[in-house]
Amino acid sequence: MRESKGLLLEDAAAVLDCHIAKISRIELGHSGVRSAELKELLRTYGVTEDEWPGFLALAKTDRKRRWSRDLEDKLPTDFLDLIGLEADVSTLRIFHPSMVVGLFQTEDYATSVIQGGRVGPLDDERRTKVRVRLERQRVLTREVPLEVRAVLGEGALRQMVGGADVMRTQLLHLVEVAQMPTVTIQVLPFSAGAYPGGPLPFLIYGFPPPSGLEVVTLEYLTGHLYLENPDETDHFARVFEELRAVALSPLESQALMNDYTDRLTSS
Incomplete structure (x- = not known):
């Protein structure tokens, strides 16, 4: 038509x-x-x-x-677009300097993030957000799992979200996720100093062949910005490879995650 x-x-x-x-x-x-x-x-x-x-x-x-069908009237259109992207793409590259990203979050960590430091029971809106965040993680264990490469800043391991118990469980979960065959997690250490791209988190979604289409998403306080121009997506792809080059290797990253977990256990 x-x-x-x-x-x-x-x-x-x-x-x-x-x-x-x-x-x-x-x-x-x-x-x-x-x-x-x-x-x-x-x-x-x-x-x-x-x-x-x-x-x-x-x-x-x-x-x-679709699992999100009963939530369509409760979620912003651009967020439903994000869920659609994660369901349809074959690869995802993630950079976040200061937080464990949603696909890797435990329920308690996600709840604390969505609460934004507030205390007390979740209201309906925040409860829905937690549910959606956990449901989105299905892409990691679907029949053909999403292939994820992530670079997380060391600050993501050290920011005490939800307290010591929540962080210890979150770090243990992060180590488990990093051992999945379709997931690679690298940590950008504080010792790396200044790094390419600056402190802006971003995600690069890649569609399977033959389209080869890539979409970059940037999150802000009230929504998401989607970039599709090849010049822009290529730029973010180059920045991501530069970040991977200065980050710790996957094995070194897991060792650092285990080290922080041990510190929380002994504290």
Whole structure:
């Protein structure tokens, strides 16, 4: 329908105010589409409203197959896009200088992060965020696991999130995750000094062949920014390789994680 109208992926993405990767995933059947978004696309493609019910029924059937279906009305669209990316890509490169990233977090660590230092029981919104964070970790153990390479700053191991007990359990879990065959974790030590790219965390999602498409995501306080321009994604890819080069090796990184775990155990 899009092509018959002479429209490009960019044109469809502009209609939904999203990145072209999302449109591509919808068209390939790799990702679902919200009813409101589907209506906008159908309207743009010149489909009359009396023809919409069949398409809307298909979209509803697809949503029943996704774990996030009952959360779609509770989560921002850009966050649902992020979940879609993690479900569809084959590789993920992560850099975070000061925090254990969501895919590697324990429930207690995630709860403490989402609480933001506050005390008391979780409200419904934060409880949903914790659930989503843990559900997203399925990509590490799916039939074809996501291949993850991560560079974490030493500060991520030392920031006392949730207290000593929570951090000890988190570090033990991090060591376990690092031993998974599809996960590589390197620690950027304080001794490395100044490093490429500065303190900005980022993620690079890679789609499987033949597309070869890469998407960089940058997180800010109220959402995510998606970068798809090859010049930008190539730049972040080069920075990531430079970070890996100055970081500790995977074995040295595990040794450092074990060392911090031992310190918390003996304290």
